[in-house]
Amino acid sequence: MKDGGRPTISRRRFFGSALGAGLGAGAVASPVIPLDAQTPGVDQNPIRRRGVGLRGLDRARAFPGLTLFAPMGGREAHLIDLEGAVVHTWRLPYPPGLYGYLTDRGTLFYNGQIPNETFLGTSPFMGGAAMELDWNGNVLWEVRRPDHHHDGRLLKNGNIVLLCGSELPSDVAARVRGGRAGSERPGGKMWSDRVVELTTDGKVVWEWRAWEHLDPERDGLTALQDDRTEWTHANGVFEQPDGDLLVSFRNISTLVRIDRNSGAIAWRLGAPPLAGQHCPSLLTNGHILVFDNGPHRLDESFPFSRVLEIDPASRAIVWKYQEPRPFNFFSPRISSAQRLPNGNTLINEGNFGRMFEVTPEADVVWEYVNPYFGPATLAPKLQQNNVFRAYRYSEEEIARARKSAI
Secondary structure, rough: OOOEEEEOOHHHHHHHHHHHHHHOOOOOOOEOOOOOOOOOOOOHHHHHHHHOEEEEEOOOOOOOOOOEEOOOOOOEEEEOOOOOEEEEEEEOOOOOOOOOOOOOOOEEEEEOOOOOOOOOOOOOOOEEEEEEEEOOEEEEEEEEEOOOOEEEEOOOOOOOEEEEEEEHHHHHHHHOOOOOOOOOEHHHHHHEEEEEEEEOOOOOEEEEEHHOOOOOOOOOOOOOOOOOOOOOOOOEEEEEOOOOEEEEEEEOOEEEEEEOOOOEEEEOOOOHHHHHHHEEEOOOOOOOHHHHHHHOOOOOOOOOOOOEEOOOOOOEEEEEOOOOOOHHOOOOOOOOEEOOOOOEEEEHHHHHHHEEEEOOOOOOOEEOOOOEEEOOOOHHHHHHHEEEEEEEHHHHHHHHHHOOOO
């Protein structure tokens, strides 16, 4: 479309296209380019211009260990120490685009991207491959599914759980409340989510379909300006100690706990307080930690991000990290939070590649900005350093990972 001779683009498409620019097939993230090698005088990338690499360290209060992150669009995952030095790198078979994490047995579980011609396969949040690698990068097993997106995890029983997508039944799509009228896929089509458990050789053993348990009218799109191309938009799945699954649905700003025996929704929390959240996890005290992105809030007049600790019994916010000037901390998409053993919290402001650690009193004790921008083929203004998730690991966990080498 044109408006006064200028192309117009929706907010949803803006974030998707900006993210997708760094996620093309074969795209490789490039390290930060020295200032004098880019353009005379001023670096034309605003994120890189503010500074990258280690930005600050209070060693006495930071949790010791290594931080794992995978620059989106690249083919590597890095472990860095508290000074920001790269200690170990995995060379990966596909651009990460998503993320990897260390399993309890010390291996790297990795969600890769293999594009395909479907709506899902051309999106910036596409998946396509889930695999487990040893310390040296040897692939122990791999599962490919063209409908996989965002997240996959290794379960305690040795199987894997993947977020997958498919078209909604037409009668359900017609009942989904919210979003911009007429913005559906051709023919009024919308996509939604399935949670799928598979063996490591690809056999499906359990499946949960969002449209069989969520109500398209009650659980409508929380952003009036969102496209109606998809409904729920799952972005995170975590296994609980009892085997239940905690799932985050961004487009409906809702967390749910799925009873693995019955498939019923055993617990849920929506908007407000949540707004486009990512990366929920269960803490040892039974509370839930979540990165609350806040691109559109039903109870506030402007967007900002925060990290919340929620008591699921009372649904009360018992702790939060939020900047005193709220708009100083904001990532509209992706991002993560991890509670560390010393009580601090590692936060990943994903859209800007900013990883930082805060104390319970909200003091920043470590900060690092991803220096890998890409793709190199784009102009400096368009290059990105996005990080989907980041995790800190102790010396003991790293020692276990080193032992996973074949």
